[in-house]
Amino acid sequence: MMTSNSLLTIAAGPALLDPASMRAAENAEIGRGTPALVLMERAAAAAVRAIRMFAPGGTVLVLCGRGNNGGDGYGVAAGLKVAGYAVRVAAAGPATSEPAATMAARWKGPVEPLDGAAPAAIIVDALFGTGLTRPLPEIEQAVLDRMRGHGLVIAIDIASGIDAATGGASGRPLAADLTVAFGAMKLGHALGAGRALSGRVVIADIGVDVADARVRLVPAPVVRAMPAATHKYSRGAVMVVEGDAGRGGAGRLTALAALRAGAGVVTLVGPGNRAPADAIMRRSDDEGRAMLGDARLGAVAIGPGLADDARGRDWLALVLAGDVPVVADAGALAMLPGFGRAPLVLTPHEGEFVRLFGAIGPDRIGAVRAAAAGSGAVVLLKGAETIIADPDGRTAINIHAAPWLATAGSGDVLTGIIGALLAQGMAPFDAARAGVWLHGDAGLRGGPGLIADDIPGLLPAVFAGLETGR
Numbered sequence: 001m002m003t004s005n006s007l008l009t010i011a012a013g014p015a016l017l018d019p020a021s022m023r024a025a026e027n028a029e030i031g032r033g034t035p036a037l038v039l040m041e042r043a044a045a046a047a048v049r050a051i052r053m054f055a056p057g058g059t060v061l062v063l064c065g066r067g068n069n070g071g072d073g074y075g076v077a078a079g080l081k082v083a084g085y086a087v088r089v090a091a092a093g094p095a096t097s098e099p100a101a102t103m104a105a106r107w108k109g110p111v112e113p114l115d116g117a118a119p120a121a122i123i124v125d126a127l128f129g130t131g132l133t134r135p136l137p138e139i140e141q142a143v144l145d146r147m148r149g150h151g152l153v154i155a156i157d158i159a160s161g162i163d164a165a166t167g168g169a170s171g172r173p174l175a176a177d178l179t180v181a182f183g184a185m186k187l188g189h190a191l192g193a194g195r196a197l198s199g200r201v202v203i204a205d206i207g208v209d210v211a212d213a214r215v216r217l218v219p220a221p222v223v224r225a226m227p228a229a230t231h232k233y234s235r236g237a238v239m240v241v242e243g244d245a246g247r248g249g250a251g252r253l254t255a256l257a258a259l260r261a262g263a264g265v266v267t268l269v270g271p272g273n274r275a276p277a278d279a280i281m282r283r284s285d286d287e288g289r290a291m292l293g294d295a296r297l298g299a300v301a302i303g304p305g306l307a308d309d310a311r312g313r314d315w316l317a318l319v320l321a322g323d324v325p326v327v328a329d330a331g332a333l334a335m336l337p338g339f340g341r342a343p344l345v346l347t348p349h350e351g352e353f354v355r356l357f358g359a360i361g362p363d364r365i366g367a368v369r370a371a372a373a374g375s376g377a378v379v380l381l382k383g384a385e386t387i388i389a390d391p392d393g394r395t396a397i398n399i400h401a402a403p404w405l406a407t408a409g410s411g412d413v414l415t416g417i418i419g420a421l422l423a424q425g426m427a428p429f430d431a432a433r434a435g436v437w438l439h440g441d442a443g444l445r446g447g448p449g450l451i452a453d454d455i456p457g458l459l460p461a462v463f464a465g466l467e468t469g470r
């Protein structure tokens with residue numbers, strides 16, 4: 001049925017942890033015999049290395065909280081002082097926990113109160129990390145406000161005030177130029193306000209094992225060399241079920257995107273059976289139904305421009321009952337009859353998701369995971385941060401994208417890209433992840449003024465970029 005000649009491969013991607021899983025991973029390492037103080041020493045040393053690379057030399061103000069994030073801060077202060085920086089420390093009060101208190105005792109210099117501390121060229125924010133559970137207190141908020149606009153800001157683990165589980169901001173966190181994240185990225189670096197306020201994120205390995213993480217960032221796919229003996233069917237055959245007359249533009253965009261994403265042959269199936277005007281093949285509904293029995297067919301893309309009527313419903317029921325992988329979007333989502341045999345990728349935006357699966361609530365990731373587990377389909381919730389879940393629980397978040405992609409027809413293009421990757425034999429979860437990354441990269445390359453029609457034409461540059469690293 002499927003060819004197995006995918007142009008791309010895609011790795012699992014960097015782990016994205018919530019604070020509870022991070023603590024569990026740290027506790028596991030402590031259980032294996034590494035003292036918490038050693039983890040903190042590693043964290044501080046890694047932060048010092050990152051700061052020396054990012055900002056070699058200068059005056060430093062380290063803002064220390066009373067918890068372990070503050071403990072990291074004292075270690076950073078000591079390390080930067082040894083490295084020749086002029087370091088001052090301001091603290092909210094004595095450290096209340098271990099190993100932070102031990103680390104604080106190693107800082108032999110003066111400690112200023114937070115209120116009144118003057119900014120420096122380099123401001124190290126070690127007030128709160130993953131332990132923040134309440135709104136930022138007034139004194140901490142005031143010092144962050146006073147620092148704003150005055151120096152290069154380095155956040156220790158995460159900008160103080162960002163909820164590491166959700167990326168939500170309490171109060172007004174200070175935007176970081178660089179965040180040194182310990183052990184792994186946290187969800188709060190990738191989501192919501194946290195994504196914008198984290199700046200560049202460097203992951204510091206502190207010897208904590210995060211290999212089991214179920215939620216990961218979508219990484220850049222890798223382009224494989226095509227064998228010379230490739231022919232068009234071995235590169236994947238996609239059938240796009242077109243909308244009705246007057247709505248055909250959406251299907252055409254999907255088909256074009258599938259071709260540009262590397263499918264060898266793309267057939268647009270619809271009532272018209274018009275003469276081909278370009279590289280896209282055109283067939284009638286009857287001919288299309290016959291194609292479903294062709295072993296060379298690799299994937300079906302259905303939904304863009306599709307009307308909620310008898311024709312649309314018949315097509316949807318037919319393809320879901322087959323065993324050719326299906327990507328369903330737009331019109332198909334509005335009339336999904338249930339879930340059939342076919343490996344399936346659903347690509348709803350928020351409104352479509354809510355109609356299909358119910359309200360989302362504050363836990364967007366949990367909602368997408370539940371939708372995938374309940375439906376047996378890979379579910380891809382489109383948005384500024386696209387969330388993709390496999391029925392087996394693997395979950396990915398894509399932040400490699402640009403706001404210019406929020407434009408009419410952009411989703412039709414994504415459907416075509418995913419269709420092409422499915423047709424090449426990529427597993428549905430991988431096709432969805434790689435597809436959304438390619439789409440996002442095209443958006444970044446397109447910039448302001450981008451329209452959906454431009455996206456397929458940007459894909460050759462996206463692939464070239466993957467091969468050359470540019």
Ligand SMILES: NC(=O)C1=CN([C@@H]2O[C@H](COP(=O)(O)OP(=O)(O)OC[C@H]3O[C@@H](n4cnc5c(N)ncnc54)[C@H](O)[C@@H]3O)[C@@H](O)[C@H]2O)[C@@H](O)CC1
Pocket residue numbers: 023026027036039040043065066067068069070071072097127128129130131132133134135136137156157158182206
């Ligand atoms: N656990 C470990 O093994 C490691 C932890 N590390 C650091 O430890 C941090 C987490 O430390 P903590 O759990 O101590 O938490 P934080 O230092 O993030 O927060 C400090 C404490 O303040 C309290 N708190 C929360 N919100 C508050 C608010 N709004 N007002 C007043 N108090 C509030 C909490 O009880 C929390 O324990 C990480 O972000 C990381 O920087 C690193 O040293 C690496 C190793």
Ligand SMILES: [K+]
Pocket residue numbers: 069125126127128129155156157158159160
């Ligand atoms: K911090």
